[in-house]
Amino acid sequence: MSTTLTVDTALPETLDSSSSVYELIRDDIISGRLGANERLKVADLAERHGTSTNPVREALQQLRGEGFVVMTPNRGARVRAMDEDFIRDIYEIEVLIEPALTRWFVRIVTDADIAVLEGMQAEMERLNYADPVRHGELDTLFHHYMYDRHYNRHAVDLWWKHREILKAMSRRHPTSLARRVxxxxxxxxxxxxxxAQDADKAAATIGRHVxxxxxxIIEQMGAARRNSARLR
Amino acid sequence: MSTTLTVDTALPETLDSSSSVYELIRDDIISGRLGANERLKVADLAERHGTSTNPVREALQQLRGEGFVVMTPNRGARVRAMDEDFIRDIYEIEVLIEPALTRWFVRIVTDADIAVLEGMQAEMERLNYADPVRHGELDTLFHHYMYDRHYNRHAVDLWWKHREILKAMSRRHPTSLARRVxxxxxxxxxxxxxxAQDADKAAATIGRHVxxxxxxIIEQMGAARRNSARLR
DNA sequence: CTTGCAAAGATTGTACATTATCTGCGGTGG
DNA sequence: CCACCGCAGATAATGTACAATCTTTGCAAG
Known part of the structure; x- marks a missing residue:
């Protein structure tokens, strides 16, 4: 048998069945259902999610702290625009952080770890580009497995937060076949x-990868934007 | 005359005269007046700041989004511990980000910019280590001036957020003379x-600096911790 | 000493009052 | 006649009071 390891490593599920108002609004933002700079009225959101205003207000405050929402005193909340510049900002930070996380992983990796990663890689290759969604999941899983045990929880949390935004983006702007290759x-x-236990080379590789x-993604976003502008 | 430029570049003031509940609690956390893992009861905080519970609840949610507070359902909020590990996490991220910001600054710097930075440096040297507080301010100002115009607002915001935490830390654990030198x-x-327009060298220098x-700071924190443990 | 239950305490959610901002209309001056 | 100013009504954010629900704690019974 070849490397046909079944990957059961579970990603931390962000939205469970009984999603809170916070998660619902957050999802609406990063999935694009709530457009850039759209006004967020507490009364509307409260009715929309079948609750009173207080949970909504608290959710918005939390989202403000996370940077998904912009609030001005006495003038309410708006959706932080997730435009190409914002995505570029995120990626530029990831290009710095992921190599550092990878460098550490190379130092602590075991044979078992490599087997797991090979398993994910094998499944991706077995898919043969047939299932883009699963492809994306496995891509995330691959990185997550490497970073998950890192001691710098702050860096890993930051990576994960960025990754969630980027996942949502690549759902809206599908990954090309060439990119998946x-x-x-x-x-x-x-x-x-x-x-090969070459940390420097691994860091450089992951840098290019990110x-x-x-x-x-930015090219896809730009193309979509120009296309919608043409139709207008 | 020598480089006796008066530096009037203002840092973004975080707490104005009529500070909100959010800012007051946040200050209490990063300044250490609220200890690590301390329980945050909304009723207490509301009374303490002369307001009702709702503003407090919203402030706590925002702080949770920013990572200063940890909340568990139906069990309230606690102060995120700002221990040595947390500070190490922050610095390790800054070691990655600040060189990248600096690299860009080298590419866009003008003679006027250099004059301003020389002015700050001159004031620091003129202090001759007499005023640690002003020394710290100028240190922050120096970095802030370099990063402020960077196009990656997300990275700059992250830097600033980290810097505020570190400022509070170094207020609690004063900077040694050797370090100021x-x-x-x-x-x-x-x-x-x-x-010299040497971006690589500048990046390396700022990396070592950070x-x-x-x-x-971590050494100071460790020393203080061991000292208090000895007295206990 | 452990277990269970009840009362106290704290969080979470609902309803409402207050205050600020936005909108549309009419009047006034150029 | 048109542009601008100001004022009222509407709309929405912010703050207060209170009810409901969950957790914790202390005491008593087994």
């Missing part, structure tokens, strides 16, 4: 670097 | 690198 190639390269993904 | 030397080195400051 590149992802596989880069993960394979990364695995080789890890097995940079490539970022560039791709 | 090192800061001056490193800033001077950085100015030289900038003037790393050194981080190490110093």
């Amino acid at each position: 590149a992802v596989l190639r880069e993960h394979r390269q990364l695995l080789d670097d890890i097995k 940079e490539g993904s970022g560039r791709h | 090192a800061v001056l030397r490193e800033h001077r080195q950085l100015l030289d690198d900038i003037k 790393e050194g400051s981080g190490r110093h």
Whole structure:
């Protein structure tokens, strides 16, 4: 048998069945159902989610703290615009953080870890680009597995928060086949670097990988924007 | 005349005269008046700040979003512990971000900018280590001036948020004379690198600078902790 | 000493009052 | 006649009071 390891590593589920108001609004924002700079009225949201105003107000405050919502005194809340600039900002930070996290992973990796990652990689390759959604899940899972045990929880949390935004973005702007091919190639390269215990090379590889993904999403966003402008 | 430029660049003031409940609680947390893991009861805080419970609840939610407060359902809010590990996490991220911000600054710097930075440096040197508080202010101002115009607002906001925490920490654990000497030397080195238009060298210098400051604060925190443990 | 239950205490949700901002209309001056 | 100012009504955010629900705590019984 080849490396046909079944991956059961669960990602931390952000929205359970009985989602809170906070999670619902947050999802509406990052999924784009609530457009950029859209006004968020507490009364509307309260009615929309079948609750009173207080839970909504608290949810908005939390979202403000996380940067998803912008509030001005006595003038209410608006959705933080998730435009190309914002995504570029996020990716530029990830290009700095992910190599550092990867560098550490190379130092503590075990044979068992490599087997797990190989398993994910094998499943992605077995998909043969047929299921983009599963492809994206496995991509996230691959990175998550490497970073999850890192001692710098603040950095990992930051990575995860960024990743959730980017996941939502790539759901709206699907990943091209060419990009998915590149992802596989880069993960394979990364695995080789890890097995060779070459932390510097692995860091450089993941840097290019993140940079490539970022560039791709931004290109997709730009294309979509120009297209919608043409139709207007 | 020598470089006796008066620095009037204002830092964004975080707490104005009529501070909101949010700012008051936030200050109590990062200044240490509210200890690590301390329970935050809405009724207490409301009475303490002469308001009703709702503003307090919303402030706590915002602080939760920013990571200063940890909340568990039906069990209320607690202060996020700002221990040595947390500070180390922050510094490790800054070691990644600040060099990137600096690299960009080197590319866009003008003669006027250099004059301003020289002015700050001159004032720090003129202080001759007499006024630690002003020294810290100028240190922050120096970095702030370099990063303020950067296009990546997300990165700059992150830097600033981290900086505010670190400022509060170094207020509790004063900066040693040796460290202040090192800061001056490193800033001077950085100015030289900038003037030489050597972005790589400037990035490396600021990396060492941030790393050194981080190490110093953590050492101070450890010393204080061991000292208080001895007295107990 | 452990277990269970009841009362106290705290969080979460609802209803309402207050205060500020936005909107549309009419009047006034150029 | 048109532009601008100001004022009232509407609309929405902010603050207060209170009810409902969950957790904790202390005491008594087994």
